[in-house]
Amino acid sequence: MKFHLQTWGCQMNDHDGERLSGLLIKEGFTPADSAEEADLVLLNTCSIREKAVHKVYSELGRLRQEKNRRDLIIGVTGCLAQQEQAALFKRAPQIDFVLGTMAIKQLPRLVEEARAGKKRVIDTGEYPDNHLFPPEVARRRSTAKALVTIIEGCNHACTYCIVPTTRGVERNRPWQDILAEVRGLVDQGYHEVELLGQNVNSFHGGCSFAELLERVSEVEGLEWLRFTTSHPMNFTRELAEVLVSNPKIAPFLHLPVQSGSNQVLRRMLREYTVEDYLERLGYLGDGRARIALSTDFIVGFPGETDADFDATLALLETVRYDSSFSFIYSPRPGTAALRLKDDIPSSVKTERLQRLQKRQSELAKASNLRALGTTVKARVESPGPTEAGYWMARTGDWKVVHLHVGLGRSLPFGELVDVTITEAGPHFLGAEIA
Numbered sequence: 001m002k003f004h005l006q007t008w009g010c011q012m013n014d015h016d017g018e019r020l021s022g023l024l025i026k027e028g029f030t031p032a033d034s035a036e037e038a039d040l041v042l043l044n045t046c047s048i049r050e051k052a053v054h055k056v057y058s059e060l061g062r063l064r065q066e067k068n069r070r071d072l073i074i075g076v077t078g079c080l081a082q083q084e085q086a087a088l089f090k091r092a093p094q095i096d097f098v099l100g101t102m103a104i105k106q107l108p109r110l111v112e113e114a115r116a117g118k119k120r121v122i123d124t125g126e127y128p129d130n131h132l133f134p135p136e137v138a139r140r141r142s143t144a145k146a147l148v149t150i151i152e153g154c155n156h157a158c159t160y161c162i163v164p165t166t167r168g169v170e171r172n173r174p175w176q177d178i179l180a181e182v183r184g185l186v187d188q189g190y191h192e193v194e195l196l197g198q199n200v201n202s203f204h205g206g207c208s209f210a211e212l213l214e215r216v217s218e219v220e221g222l223e224w225l226r227f228t229t230s231h232p233m234n235f236t237r238e239l240a241e242v243l244v245s246n247p248k249i250a251p252f253l254h255l256p257v258q259s260g261s262n263q264v265l266r267r268m269l270r271e272y273t274v275e276d277y278l279e280r281l282g283y284l285g286d287g288r289a290r291i292a293l294s295t296d297f298i299v300g301f302p303g304e305t306d307a308d309f310d311a312t313l314a315l316l317e318t319v320r321y322d323s324s325f326s327f328i329y330s331p332r333p334g335t336a337a338l339r340l341k342d343d344i345p346s347s348v349k350t351e352r353l354q355r356l357q358k359r360q361s362e363l364a365k366a367s368n369l370r371a372l373g374t375t376v377k378a379r380v381e382s383p384g385p386t387e388a389g390y391w392m393a394r395t396g397d398w399k400v401v402h403l404h405v406g407l408g409r410s411l412p413f414g415e416l417v418d419v420t421i422t423e424a425g426p427h428f429l430g431a432e433i434a
């Protein structure tokens with residue numbers, strides 16, 4: 001039996017995909033590169049925005065035709081599965097089973113029932129030990145960095161966000177388990193680990209998140225430690241101090257702000273003002289200059305005026321982020337923001353997004369230009385991505401490096417190399433081996 005897994009969404013979902021693959025392999029399945037070669041297709045979905053959901057339904061449409069031609073088991077898991085639950089069977093009757101995000105260890109049972117011919121198999125229960133997944137089972141994709149989930153769920157209640165519904169309340173792994181997993185990964189040859197949580201810095205599995213970072217950073221052989229994604233209100237002085245002072249922690253901070261307007265932040269229930277947010281960035285002190293900053297923005301939130309949007313642009317100038325992700329507000333089922341009138345014309349939303357992204361590109365290029373001529377360490381990720389003779393690597397501050405090495409030369413996958421930056425675009429650095 002062959003399975004094909006397709007994952008959308010964030011890194012936590014990616015890592016769930018690695019866990020789900022591991023479970024299927026343990027049951028004797030072998031991975032297939034495409035749905036066409038598989039007996040079982042598992043869609044590990046995201047529902048953060050409407051667009052992500054469309055992608056899933058369009059893939060389900062394609063799979064329905066495949067299933068008309070031959071035997072095929074179709075399973076749906078991830079955030080859309082948790083959000084829609086049994087309603088998915090009505091919308092897409094070709095689905096054989098639905099597995100919730102807090103029940104992933106139930107996968108083998110669901111597959112077995114579906115294979116035995118049972119219809120509409122479903123488990124979207126909230127298993128209290130879901131986050132205690134045995135690390136050795138996960139089948140990690142061969143990437144230079146290993147993903148390690150440390151906390152699942154989210155206790156905040158941002159009015160636009162589906163995640164508290166799809167991932168439940170916070171559940172922490174004990175710090176000892178995390179440390180053991182990282183030790184095991186380093187023994188397997190990983191030099192870089194990323195700690196994950198929908199709200200990673202609210203970790204409290206027997207110690208604070210800052211203490212966890214210190215403990216994990218002491219693992220011998222670990223070179224860089226990263227973490228994502230952080231809520232500003234859980235960004236403590238203690239955490240800022242560890243980030244700026246511990247050389248094992250990669251100099252990068254993703255701290256989503258969402259908007260530069262206090263009125264919008266209040267309606268989003270973000271629990272901070274712009275001033276609070278800036279105060280927290282201030283915790284980085286002089287270390288700030290060394291740390292690349294990244295953020296998320298939502299534009300076109302209900303009631304966002306021109307003045308509110310100008311405040312977001314002003315914040316961009318104040319902070320001068322090295323990179324950012326920005327999205328048009330997407331109304332999500334069951335969220336509190338549905339009660340607010342989605343009153344901004346779509347042309348205005350698109351125009352705001354373009355203005356924000358254009359200015360961010362300029363800031364990102366300015367940030368990259370500062371690296372020109374310097375020699376830094378970068379981790380080798382893959383050949384390519386576009387032309388032969390180039391390799392892709394990442395710096396500690398998470399910049400993409402296109403490394404010119406010449407035709408026929410191969411670089412050590414996953415290792416750090418010294419590179420000299422020779423070119424700076426908005427989205428990548430050009431470099432030569434130093």
Ligand code: 5AD
Nearest residue numbers: 160161256296297298327328329330
């Ligand atoms: N609409 C648009 N963007 C959203 N995000 C979360 N929910 C929504 C939504 N309903 C964005 C936020 C978050 C990122 C992961 O996705 O910016 O930080």
Ligand code: SF4
Nearest residue numbers: 009010046047048079
């Ligand atoms: Fe998508 Fe959020 Fe779920 Fe991740 S947690 S898969 S981003 S909806």
